[in-house]
Amino acid sequence: MSLSRAPSFMTALRVRLELKAYTLIGGGRVGNVIEHVKDMIIERVKLGKGSIASVHCKLMPLVPPTSIKGVLRSIAEKIAKRLFTGSSIPEKLAILHHQPTPFEEDARRRSNLLVINTVHSDMRDVATLGFEIQTLEELERNGVMDRIPLGVDKGLRIAIPKDESLKKAFQEYLRSLKAKPSERLAIMLQGLEAGADKLFEIWASTLCPICILFGSPFRGSALRFTALLPAGLRVELARRYHVAIERSRGIRAEGKLYSIECMEPGTILEGLAYLLLPPAPPEAEDSDSVLSSEYSKALDCAQKLFEALMKYLENLDILIGGATSRGYGLAKLSLEFINQELNRQRYYFRSN
């Protein structure tokens, strides 16, 4: 058996968004809303002899893929905490996965770890976020890593999870690095400039079902959306007026009125999504490694999480776009398989 590098699973979905309230797409940057809410679409292209003779364009309101993905990721983070029990490494990582709070960023700053935001950390562990810090030299001394290439600063610090099973699996991964060609190890260690916990995040995002579905700074996303365009390519935009509230006193600001251009309730937008459960990363190709056995569990968890997400969307509405605290953005999002049911047959193992 070896891991196939071809996409393990791919399916296409129809995405439909029905707005139930006025919806502001564009992050609430009111002054520039027209730039944010609209994008150029090509309506008609006429070809002359061997060349394009004319192109007709118009501005079209749309929902960008990043908005849809952001909403779904934050729902998936909530579902994961209820769906998974933490009985495997991928389940544990999914439960830990969250967007860092300002408090956590502060805790990280105090331990001089601020190159990236750690999304797989324990929020309950106030002081250390669930990590202990070890230098490369200490790891080398303890036999977790050896043959650290010349030129790499052995004083670099790596965040090691305190949770026993995570720690064991992460150290296993660090140990497996030493068996790799030194160039690959050197490249990974270069990523550790300034002694961050990047190595932990690279490992964690490979096995975290949420990162598999929605991507991380270190891996692409299995779920890919197109922009959602109004059904029938026609939509009315509404302009709504609000009184500005003075932030410090919480009362109406004298003489300040502003307007928001937004989409009307009842508008239906449509697009497509692709779910492409990815092949194993190169580190997991060695079928004997812990990483490769955990990786197949991670793909199972990602499928389970995606199914739960679809159930959630069947039952509940979402909030999307800007100004949701002012009552904007209530909508019904539905995902529907175009070609097939999400089958559980797995393609990522291939017999030799």
Ligand SMILES: [Zn+2]
């Ligand atoms: Zn994650």
